[in-house]
Amino acid sequence: MSAQWPQLAGRWVLDGEFTSEPKSFAGSRQLQDRLHDLVPGGAHTYARGPDQYPESMPPVLTHGHGCRVWDVDGNAYIEYGMGLRSVTLGHGYPPVVDAVTRAIAGGVSFSRPTALEVAAAEDFLSLVPGADMVKFAKNGSDATTAAVRLARAVTGRIRVAICDQPFYSTDDWFIGTTAMAGGIPAEHAAATVRFGYNDLASLADVLAGDDVACVVMEAATATAEPAPGFLAGVRELCDRHGTLLVFDEMITGFRWAAGGAQAVYGVTPDLSCWGKAMANGFPLSALAGRREYMERGGLRTDADRVFLLSTTHGPETASLAAFRAVVAAYRTEDPVARMEHAGRRLTAGVRAAVAEAGLTDHIRVIGRPSCLVFVTGDADGVPSQAYRTLFLQELLRRGVLGQSFVTSAAHGDDDIDATVAAVRDALPTYRYAVDAGSVAGLLQGRPVAPAIRRGAAPRQVAIPSGRPGSRAPRTW
Structure with missing residues (x-):
C-alpha cells in the first residue's frame, strides 16, 4: 500500500494540532467491555452504542467544554452531533451552569x-x-x-x-x-x-x-x-x-x-x-x-x-433553570445564526477538500447548515456502512468525533478549520479504499450497523467465559 500510495505514509494521524502519536483507546476499550457486562448494549441510548462507532476505538468520555470533549485515555476531540443534537450552546455553557447551580442549592x-x-x-x-x-x-x-x-x-x-x-x-x-x-x-x-x-x-x-x-x-x-x-x-x-x-x-x-x-x-x-x-x-x-x-x-x-x-x-428545578437560561440566550445571542455560520463554513471547506481529492461522488455533506450529515459511498458511490466506518475511524484518529457534522453555537471558525484539515488529511486513505474497491486492510474491526435492527449481528458481542451472563440461558 505504501509503495502505491506514498502519500499515506505517516498520515494515519494528523501531525500538528492534536497529536503526532497514534491515539490510544486502551482505557476506552476496557470500560466499554465493563459497560457490556453492566448495561444491555453497552450504552443507555442505542444511538450512543459502540456498534455505531469503529470497533477498535469506542471513546468513553469524561468531560467536555464548548465543542470539545475528552476521553478516559486523555484524547481530545472536536465533537459533532453534540449529545444527539441536545446541546446547542456548548458543553458547560456558563449561564446554564450558573442558573442550575443557583437552583439546586435551594432544592431540586x-x-x-x-x-x-x-x-x-x-x-x-x-x-x-x-x-x-x-x-x-x-x-x-x-x-x-x-x-x-x-x-x-x-x-x-x-x-x-x-x-x-x-x-x-x-x-x-x-x-x-x-x-x-x-x-x-x-x-x-x-x-x-x-x-x-x-x-x-x-x-x-x-x-x-x-x-x-x-x-x-x-x-x-x-x-x-x-x-x-x-x-x-x-x-x-x-x-x-x-x-x-x-x-x-x-x-x-x-x-x-x-x-x-x-x-x-x-x-x-x-x-x-x-x-x-x-x-x-x-x-x-x-x-x-x-x-x-x-x-x-x-x-x-x-x-x-x-x-x-x-x-x-x-x-425538577435543575432542568427548568437550564431551560430558562437557554431561552435567555436565544433572546440575546442568536445561537441559530452561529450554528448556521459554522455549518456553512464546514460545508464549504469539506466539499472543497473532497473535490480536490476527486471524491465528490463518494463523500457528500448535505442538510440544513445547523443540522448537517455526511454521506459516504463505496467505489461505485453507493452509500456504505463499511466506508462510513472508515471515514469515522480516520476522523477519530485525527481528533474529530461525530456521527454527523451537526454543529453548535460553540463551534468557532478555528474548530471548523481544524475539522476541515482533519478531513483533508483523512482523504488519501479513503481515496485508496475507493480505488481498491474495498476497505480491506484499512478498517480495524467490523463496520458500524444500523442502530435499530432485528438482531445483534453484524456487531454481536461475544460473552467472555467467566463474565456475568456466561451461564446457560434459562428455559421457560
Whole structure:
C-alpha cells in the first residue's frame, strides 16, 4: 500500500494540532467491555452504542467544554452531533451552569409546584405562540406518546398516521413498526400507518376513512425541506378529516428556531412535542398545544380525563433553570445564526477538500447548515456502512468525533478549520479504499450497523467465559 500510495505514509494521524502519536483507546476499550457486562448494549441510548462507532476505538468520555470533549485515555476531540443534537450552546455553557447551580442549592424536587414552573411555562409559551398550554416531562417519547393518547381521547379513534421519518418514540405505537418489535403486541403496530413526506396524495389515502386520530410528523428534517404548500396541505387535510396534527419538534426546536419549525414555516399544529436542545442537554421535554385539547388532562374539563403526563422528575428545578437560561440566550445571542455560520463554513471547506481529492461522488455533506450529515459511498458511490466506518475511524484518529457534522453555537471558525484539515488529511486513505474497491486492510474491526435492527449481528458481542451472563440461558 505504501509503495502505491506514498502519500499515506505517516498520515494515519494528523501531525500538528492534536497529536503526532497514534491515539490510544486502551482505557476506552476496557470500560466499554465493563459497560457490556453492566448495561444491555453497552450504552443507555442505542444511538450512543459502540456498534455505531469503529470497533477498535469506542471513546468513553469524561468531560467536555464548548465543542470539545475528552476521553478516559486523555484524547481530545472536536465533537459533532453534540449529545444527539441536545446541546446547542456548548458543553458547560456558563449561564446554564450558573442558573442550575443557583437552583439546586435551594432544592431540586418538592411535593408541590414551584414558582419556577410558572416562569418556565410562561417562557415556553412566549416562544411558541401557537400553543396555549404546556406540560413538562423528561424525554421525548413521553411527550409524543402523551400526544397520541390525547388525540385518541379527543377523536375517539385509534389509528395513528406517521410520516415516513426515522424516529418518534420508544413506545409500542411506534417501535412496533420497526425492526426491533420484540415484546410488542402485533395489534399495537397494526394501528400505526405511514405516509410519505412531501406526498399529500399518500396522506389523503391514509385519512380517507376518517378513522385516524392524529398525524405525527416532523415539519422538516436535516435532509428534507417541505415543498411549497405541503405543510399547509397537511393542515387542511387534517382539518377536513377531523384528525389532530402533531409536530415532532425534538430536532427542529431550538435548532431551526427557538420557536421550532412551526415558527419557520408558518403552519400551526394542534399539538407539538419538544425535547433535546430546549435545556442544552439537561433532561427536559414538553408537550404543548391548543387549550381545548390540553385541558382534557387537567381539572377544568367536563369530559373524561386523560392521563396526560405525570412525572416525578418532570418539573425538577435543575432542568427548568437550564431551560430558562437557554431561552435567555436565544433572546440575546442568536445561537441559530452561529450554528448556521459554522455549518456553512464546514460545508464549504469539506466539499472543497473532497473535490480536490476527486471524491465528490463518494463523500457528500448535505442538510440544513445547523443540522448537517455526511454521506459516504463505496467505489461505485453507493452509500456504505463499511466506508462510513472508515471515514469515522480516520476522523477519530485525527481528533474529530461525530456521527454527523451537526454543529453548535460553540463551534468557532478555528474548530471548523481544524475539522476541515482533519478531513483533508483523512482523504488519501479513503481515496485508496475507493480505488481498491474495498476497505480491506484499512478498517480495524467490523463496520458500524444500523442502530435499530432485528438482531445483534453484524456487531454481536461475544460473552467472555467467566463474565456475568456466561451461564446457560434459562428455559421457560
